[in-house]
Amino acid sequence: MKPTPTDTQTRKTPILIPVLILIPLIALGFYIGPNLLDTTPPALTVSGLDRDQHYRGSLTLRITATDENPGLASLTIKVDDALPTALNFDDDEPISWTLPTASFADGPHTFSLMAVDRSFHRNQTQHTFPFYIDNTPPTLQVPPETLHVGQGKTLALFLQTDEPLSEVTGELFNKAIAFYPTDLKNLYRSFMGISVTYPIEKYPLTVTATDLAGNEGVKIFQIRVTKTSFARGGYITLSPQKQRIMMDKSKGREDNAKRGEAYAKADQESRQLWEGKFIRPTEGRLTSPFGKYREYNTGVRRHHYGTDIANVVGTPVYASNHGIVTLAEKLHIYGNAVILNHGQGVSTSYNHLSEIHVTAGERVEKGERIGLMGATGQATGSHLHWGMVVKGVAVAPEEWTERDFSSLASVGLSLPNGGQR
């Protein structure tokens, strides 16, 4: 077929028309495409605020909102029930925003953040942060009955707060006190040994407690040390060899260094390893009570820092309570000795044994046989010198057989507001 002149004209038109239509369509496509097809929401990050955390004072947040395609349309924040506030943003630049939480009421609050892009879908990303504001320091209470204690006794401190704590420390007799959580909510406990030689007076106990938001409460209590009448008398005649050991200070120092090391392990043990009341560790006659002021034929006069129970050599000696053996060896003055760590600063010792049946590091149960009674070391006859040390201070062990120091209720104490929330 031969083309006619008109064909030439009409042949140009079908090419030109699509081109003329396509150019704007392509241009439109470049605009519509990302806007219509984009289903990716903006990327949104917030630092300086974590969900369900406790805060105090003002909070400075860093907000980053980005949307690669087609870009960010709005960024709004909302605090509790207040109206949303639009934030000015510069793409990709982090925004610093201060939440004036110092003026917020204590309690739960919500912070929401929403970023919307410019697409037809109006893709959005929303983050909601429930959090707590606490601008009030914790209150600290100690049952008044627990604030006085006799010489040679154990001070059991029960500290109650009105909210959970992140940290609680104390100081008494220039020593740091560790408070340990109890089974009761917001109730902490600490034990201190009261030396038989502490003068009878009031001592300040400073407690510093920090709540979960970081508010610090400080309170000073007065601890009153009361007089304990210790028995006097008793003259101990040591053999010339034992007298030499007693007067050889280096032997005593050597023993005390080893014992001190063993007792320190109980201070570092935050778990309560013991359970309920302690038991008398052996059968026999009570020959010398704790605290008795005695004189030796060496001229030395001092309190007796243990409880003596006498019986024949070989009488079984049992662990007063559950614990970990921290010392099991022959000492100069204490003879064959065992020290048990019961945790939270509490140790018991068993001295002058004829045989030791445990090794250091071993775990023992209450009532488990740990050795046999004897007269090794500086002893005048077969007996057990049973000692108790709380935070490095010798105390009367009998008190722990009469009182269950484990819980507030079991020692017959009540807190001003009932003890439990």
Ligand SMILES: [Zn+2]
């Ligand atoms: Zn003794």
